[in-house]
Amino acid sequence: MMVTKQIVVTLTNGLHSINAQSFVQRALAFQSEIKVVRHSRIVDGKSLLGLLSLGIANGNVVTVKAEGSDEKEAVAILTSFLKSEIEFE
Structure with a gap:
């Protein structure tokens, strides 16, 4: 099964290089x-x-999709980051 969530990005500068790098590092986990x-x-x-x-x-409106053993957690955490609800180190 796949978990999908559509959200509006509320990061002040969008997904510029530093935010994108944080997103990718977290996604790789x-x-x-x-x-x-x-x-x-x-x-x-x-x-x-x-x-x-x-x-x-x-x-911007984006959709985050994940498929695998930790798909629910992945979508929840990554969309929360894009909505500025949590910050990554």
């Missing part, structure tokens, strides 16, 4: 396969270049 979707483009959530290529800005 999960065993699940993670995808980030914007418009019709789907990229690997564990790929810094892939994420940056989406040009995700504050206010």
